[in-house]
Every structure is written in structure tokens, then in C-alpha cells.
Amino acid sequence: MYDRATDFGDMFPKGSRAHEETLLVFRQWTKPDDVIQSFYADNAPELKSAAKEMKWRMPTSTPGQPRSNGLIERNVRRTKEGIKGNLDQSGFRNTWWPQAGRHFWFARNTRQSASSSQGSSENTTAYAQRHGADCTASQITFGLLIDYLPTASAKETKRFKGWEQRTRTGLFVGYHMQPGCEWSGDYWVVDFEKLQSDPDASPGQCRLHRTAEVFWDMSNLQFPLQEYRTVQESTIHKDAVEAEEPALTCQINFVPDADGPATVTTSTQTGDASQMEWMKHGTGADALDRRGQGEVLPSGRVV
Numbered sequence: 001m002y003d004r005a006t007d008f009g010d011m012f013p014k015g016s017r018a019h020e021e022t023l024l025v026f027r028q029w030t031k032p033d034d035v036i037q038s039f040y041a042d043n044a045p046e047l048k049s050a051a052k053e054m055k056w057r058m059p060t061s062t063p064g065q066p067r068s069n070g071l072i073e074r075n076v077r078r079t080k081e082g083i084k085g086n087l088d089q090s091g092f093r094n095t096w097w098p099q100a101g102r103h104f105w106f107a108r109n110t111r112q113s114a115s116s117s118q119g120s121s122e123n124t125t126a127y128a129q130r131h132g133a134d135c136t137a138s139q140i141t142f143g144l145l146i147d148y149l150p151t152a153s154a155k156e157t158k159r160f161k162g163w164e165q166r167t168r169t170g171l172f173v174g175y176h177m178q179p180g181c182e183w184s185g186d187y188w189v190v191d192f193e194k195l196q197s198d199p200d201a202s203p204g205q206c207r208l209h210r211t212a213e214v215f216w217d218m219s220n221l222q223f224p225l226q227e228y229r230t231v232q233e234s235t236i237h238k239d240a241v242e243a244e245e246p247a248l249t250c251q252i253n254f255v256p257d258a259d260g261p262a263t264v265t266t267s268t269q270t271g272d273a274s275q276m277e278w279m280k281h282g283t284g285a286d287a288l289d290r291r292g293q294g295e296v297l298p299s300g301r302v303v
Helices: 020-028 046-053 066-091 094-111 127-133 154-160 190-195 223-235 273-279
Strands: 114-115 124-125 145-148 168-178 181-193 206-213 248-255 263-270
Touching: 020 046, 046 248, 066 094, 066 223, 094 124, 094 127, 094 168, 124 127, 145 181, 168 190, 181 190, 190 223
Parallel strands: none
Antiparallel strands: 114 124, 145 168, 168 181, 181 206, 248 263
16 A cells, blocks of 8 residues: 555555455554555456545556556555665565565655645655654664563563563564554564474464563664574585495406407496496306496397
8 A cells, every 4th residue: 555645655454355354454454544545456356346435536647558557566566675774684485475565665754855745945854754754763784692581471471470480572563553553652563482492483383472571682684594594595404415426346257258268248338236236247256247238138139
């Protein structure tokens, strides 16, 4: 979703394109007092049905002509590039793309200067234009190692009563947003314990905490998953055992000649004995290498 008037954008990952899911996205995008003058999109049925229920005017692009929908196509490309950048610098696996995408848009909305929708020359953020005030959230890089106060639970309450610290170690993965794309004042953090034992763990295998209190050292920024990937990619892994080279054998045969002295013939072959046995004629010490002289196969066929 992209607001052309304020340069504000966001993404809403969903599991399907069903009408109900699309309608939920529209309601997450808008605030109660928002007036949507026009919703420009392609001709996707779920978008049409949801826009109709929201009572939005909906001009559409020309089917099969990407240029008629160039603005949103450019933002789709921008979103993909932002996701790739966040995943690459943080070390998270591709399963974390929803968190990476929403973090990218929040960072863009709160950092990038945008010209005023009223045409003023004063620069401001897209977030301020959309909501009327700048966002007070701390700017935290995706995947940064931080300390946080975990979500209250029976397990955490029991731990607090012991001698352990109240804060835990985690990795930063985003900002919690209220409907209307307004920051709630909370952050999303994934606990580091699971990722320490399984760096490839997906969001569904980890515990995500919504918390308002996060702490980090600006003089010592660490991205442990990214550091792990760097070491992994620069290390040679000799997993497969090298195949043994075929054996080289040499056979010397003394062949008596009725009209003269004995002659010596030699033959060289590669491979093990079982593979080369069919090439020989005879057995034991009397075996002669008759390759090229009409070998007799074990079946009796002469080749």
C-alpha cells in the first residue's frame, strides 16, 4: 500500500488473497477519520471486492500494460530490494521476509525526507505528513543484538524471582503498529536463545516479544547471525569423501614360442580385478590379456 500524497508506504504479508484477508489489510491501512479519495490498483478480484465494501472509488490499470501501473510496480521492486538488504545485513533466513519488509517501510517512512503534500518547500518525513507529528521511535537496525524486557508471563515472573537479570538477549525485528499504520510505542524482538542453537530457525520456531523497553550499546553494534553466515560462507566444508582413484595394475606374461626364445608381453589396465576379469582369457597364472584380439566374455560371446 502506498499513499501518493504523503509518500507513506507499508506492506501487509498475508497467507492468501481471499476477500477477508484483503479487507483486513485495508482496515489496517486506514485510520477511522481517513477519507480515501481514490484507490488505484490493478484488476485483481480481491482488490475490487474489498474496495467495493470499503466504498472506495477504484480506477484500475490497463490489463497487460505494466506501464499503466508503474508507480506501484516501482514500489513493489523497492520493497523486494529492501527485504533483501535487511536479510543480507542481518543474517536471517528468507523465512523472516515479512518482518524484514515491514521494518524496511517503517525505516523509510521515518527517515526519508519527503516534500510536503501542500507543496511547501519544507522537508519532513512521510510519517509526519501522514500522522501530523514525527515518530519518536528509536531507529534500530534489523537483526541488531539488544537487551530487552520480555513479555510478562508465568515463566518470566518465576525467573524474575531468582537471581537472574530481568532483561534477556534478543535480536531486533521491527516495530509494533496500530491500525492506521501508527506506531504503538512497542518493539518486536525475537529471543536469541533459540537462534543460538539453530541459526536457521523460522519465526514460527522462535518466541517473538512485544516490548516497550530495549537497550543496546551504540559503541558496540553486533549482528551475530550475519557474523555466523560470514564465517560459514568463508569456511571450506569437506563433507564428501574423495572417491578412490582406480587401481593401476600391470601384468607380465611369458609366452613360449615354438620356433624361438620366449617372448614377454605386458598389459596395463585400470580398475579393480572384478571389473577387468571379463577382459582376460583363462584363469590364474595362465590368464592372458587378449583385449583387441577377440576377447571371450564369461557368457561365451566373442567380442
